[in-house]
Amino acid sequence: xxxxxxxxxxxxxxxxxxxxxxxxxxxxxxxxxxxxxxxxxxxxxxxxxxxxxxxxxxxxxxxxxxxxxxxxxxxxxxxxxxxxxxxxxxxxxxxxxxxxxxxxxxxxxxxxxxxxxxxxxxxxxxxxxxxxxxxxxxxxxxxxxxxxxxxxxxxxxxxxxxxxxxxxxxxxxxxxxxxxxxxxxxxxxxxxxxxxxxxxxxxxxxxxxxxxxxxxxxxxxxxxxxxxxxxxxxxxxxxxxxxxxxxxxxxxxxxxxxxxxxxxxxxxxxxxxxxxxxxxxxxxxxxxxxxxxxxxxxxxxxxxxxxxxxxxxxxxxxxxxxxxxxxxxxxx
Numbered sequence: 001x002x003x004x005x006x007x008x009x010x011x012x013x014x015x016x017x018x019x020x021x022x023x024x025x026x027x028x029x030x031x032x033x034x035x036x037x038x039x040x041x042x043x044x045x046x047x048x049x050x051x052x053x054x055x056x057x058x059x060x061x062x063x064x065x066x067x068x069x070x071x072x073x074x075x076x077x078x079x080x081x082x083x084x085x086x087x088x089x090x091x092x093x094x095x096x097x098x099x100x101x102x103x104x105x106x107x108x109x110x111x112x113x114x115x116x117x118x119x120x121x122x123x124x125x126x127x128x129x130x131x132x133x134x135x136x137x138x139x140x141x142x143x144x145x146x147x148x149x150x151x152x153x154x155x156x157x158x159x160x161x162x163x164x165x166x167x168x169x170x171x172x173x174x175x176x177x178x179x180x181x182x183x184x185x186x187x188x189x190x191x192x193x194x195x196x197x198x199x200x201x202x203x204x205x206x207x208x209x210x211x212x213x214x215x216x217x218x219x220x221x222x223x224x225x226x227x228x229x230x231x232x233x234x235x236x237x238x239x240x241x242x243x244x245x246x247x248x249x250x251x252x253x254x255x256x257x258x259x260x261x262x263x264x265x266x267x268x269x270x271x272x273x274x275x276x277x278x279x280x281x282x283x284x285x286x287x288x289x290x291x292x293x294x295x296x297x298x299x300x301x302x303x304x305x306x307x308x309x310x311x312x313x314x315x316x317x318x319x320x321x322x323x324x325x326x327x328x329x330x331x332x
Contacts, residue, residue, distance in 0.1 A: 025052035142180035240283030
């Protein structure tokens with residue numbers, strides 16, 4: 001059956017590269033949300049822990065509960081306050097209105113809107129927020145922001161950095177406790193010349209080998225399909241739904257056990273969607289399978305998600321996170 005393999009040495013190499021830039025494994029927050037960007041959180045988590053990672057970020061409480069056996073510090077990024085928060089976790093405050101809805105003694109990190117305008121509180125709201133948090137007996141343990149354009153060479157990144165420095169100064173003045181700061185994502189970490197000494201980094205995709213600013217990282221995930229059947233397609237015969245592919249000569253073809261129900265983008269038979277070996281898919285992709293020339297029992301679909309992202313005019317993130325959690329995964 002189809003299979004995802006995760007290269008342990010590649011992952012360890014990438015985290016070591018991150019630690020060298022950040023100043024140690026204890027200065028890294030590994031983002032393991034959305035099934036570790038499609039890689040498989042249950043397999044990635046112990047690898048990270050064994051390297052010394054103690055702090056991770058996830059999407060929601062369900063993901064936090066799934067990973068609590070591995071990590072002491074878990075930050076939940078996308079939380080809608082409900083008053084029954086788990087006091088073992090850390091919750092992001094994305095809006096000032098959330099404060100009054102949180103359970104007493106909840107641990108929180110404030111997200112600061114420094115220019116992305118997606119989530120977060122405004123710098124001018126910090127005095128009121130710290131005062132209100134104290135009244136409500138909430139524990140503000142950290143402050144962070146998210147860069148909108150860290151991977152683009154424009155002024156937005158620098159402007160957001162300056163705004164966050166302003167927020168840090170104000171937060172330190174308002175807090176009686178030591179605060180954790182984090183702003184640098186994967187792109188920002190390797191783009192900056194020197195990583196700030198007073199921050200942790202919060203890295204996502206670069207853990208898994210993707211970065212425009214560090215070409216020494218190694219891809220962790222490889223996707224394989226396995227042959228269901230094979231046959232000879234005669235010249236003039238068509239293949240698959242709609243018969244959009246027609247053989248110009250006799251050729252040996254095979255059907256492999258991956259389709260759009262497994263999280264792959266649906267290939268409609270137009271254009272050349274390449275496999276890892278340089279050959280192409282033939283005809284329209286089916287729900288549970290695709291066809292190509294027969295390359296034996298096992299076929300590597302991709303080792304680099306950017307190859308498929310480029311074809312579908314999207315980003316590698318989307319290709320990876322859509323991979324079904326039901327696909328078998330193993331560490332190699």
